[in-house]
Amino acid sequence: MGKRARLPTLMESRPFPIMLNTPHITDFPRTGSPEEQLRFLLRYAILAPSSHNSQPWLWQIEGDEVTLRADFKRAMPNLDPNHRELIMSCGAALQHLCLAIRAFGYAALVHTLPDRSQPDLLARVRLSAPRPATANDELLFRFITKRHTHRGHFEDKPLPCELLNALQQQCEFEGAALHFAQTSEDRDSIVGLVERGDLIQNRDPGSRRDIADWIAPTENRPDGIPASALGLGDLMGHIAPLAQRYLDRGEVIAARDKKIASNAPVLAVLSTSEDTPQGWLAAGQALGRLLLRARAEGVWASFFSQPIQVNEPWFQLRHMTGVHHFPQLVFRLGYADPVAATPRRSVDEVTTVVPIGEPIEA
Template sequence: MTTAWKEDPWQVVEHDFPRYATSEVQLRFLLNYAVLAPSVHNTQPWRFRIVGSEVELYADRTRALAVADPEDRQLIISCGAALFHLQVAIRHFGYQPQVRLLPDPDDPDLLAFIQLGPPEPATLLDHRLFQAIKKRHTNRLPFEDRPVPEAELRALERAVEQEGGHLMVVQQKEKRYELAELIAEADRKQISDPRFRRELAAWTHPARRESKDGLPLTARGLHEWLGPAGPLVLRTFLWARGQVARDRQLAEGSPVLLVLLTDQDDPRAWLQAGQALDRLLLQAADYGLSASFLNQPIEVPEVREKLRTWLSTQAWPQTILRLGYGPPVPPTPRRPVHEVLLQSRYV
């Protein structure tokens, strides 16, 4: 039995699943897969508590982005992705996940209960989604000039609908350029705010082994040789101007842009959006596709309204993705389970 995953969840090995242990021990193991979910700026804004055969999922608002995400919308979407990762792992190992969203109106931080339900044989899709968990890495590099098959795009639309969301697929070059302009407009508004640049720098770390969250300098278009000076560069307006051009190029050069929407715009809808996003990302990874986020228009309220008008929809845009075929990229770091696990209230 390997135990490297106790400090690095990316090293978790499915054969180590404690099949004959208690539900509590099994759930602790399964949380290694939950924490591999994507999150805004890799903030990993989740906490868990195990109570018998149940996991409680909490928002960790100490990791909120006060400038970019003042309503904690992206924070809760990130938690929704972790929730879906956990459900995928539970199904893969032959159990039925039983989920209740927002179970306590008096505790807005308690986002969900996840019960390790009765045994249930996993489907082929369950297994494929599970195997995709460790394949899925946010890819911020340019994609190949290669179309995504229509059948796969339609399947991704259905995947999002299965979780209660909607997916707008933007393929036509003219439309991609129009959406890229909205991304650039939001970029310009954000980077003109020194508070935003400071917040971005706070979640960007030079390459070092002890970093278990945040993003590497390369994700911001900077070289790792800058070392500790990298986050200081991020605070400058000169870097910011270059970032606008880089984001526009990534958007215009991607074969497909996707906008994920929900009918409502509240914490329940954000949790559903996170689950829909995660199902989409895992299914895309299973197809060999890469994705990354271009959420700037959703983070700036007036540009978000422009986006709704441009899409001719009354639904609420929650996430913008670029999709395509990219080169391999390494995973971003994760906090080990013991760092995100709350003590049982009965201890």
């Protein structure tokens, strides 16, 4: 096989001015109140991946229960009008929280979408009686602080079949399915749909605006994708959001993504049997699991949302998932050099505590 073109090197060792306040297991308040424990455990939840690092979650702690709400103020009206990705992001955060609860030796009693009259109310989680964690929970939990999105070069090295099977099992656990592009036709088809998505999306000023809004040119913003995580230096970091907002660079972006997708050791599509908030939450929970399982084997991932966000390629992706399943995310997997973490808003910024006995705000 010919040598693959090298993508721009990411500034791996470059620290972000807003540093991640990475939790450490020895800091768990073992003898603290459930509220203190949940506050600590949420530090793992907020490390979850989220669409454009929008971190669209709000948490409310009351005693031993924490409520997860979607923060629709952080929605992307043009890219994600139905909130598929927003709810998936919250699903991944929910998964991180539950893994952390179980890894510290408690049961997590989860009630998803408990009140359909409140569409932002995604889950209630109760910190429950002590229970030993499974080996799988412990394994996934250990990689929460080591998972980051990797948009750079992946080595030309196949992934073991056992790992691919294990990733599928993690998804099945949440009722989702993972499809790998097995044939060259499947690969070409996905690559073509990524390109098509880029071209259509970049013609639309509203979509370009949504993307531009979530590029963080300087590295002191606690949300958005830092320019350095996109492989951009300081100057380009300032130019990129402006270019994204005002110019149709679809051809350039499609060519770049075509190269990245074509060179990917593995291309995959995550799907669910329901295309509803329940399905999107499950897709996010499955995504949380599979990314951590991949990291446990040294494997990185990055995503291609364009063929999901644009209707025409989304319909065509269903030839891979089958007509009874709905595509939720396209991504690539592979081995690579490490990348740095991106910033997060603090737990305090996204959490309120209700004194026990007071009614929870609707």
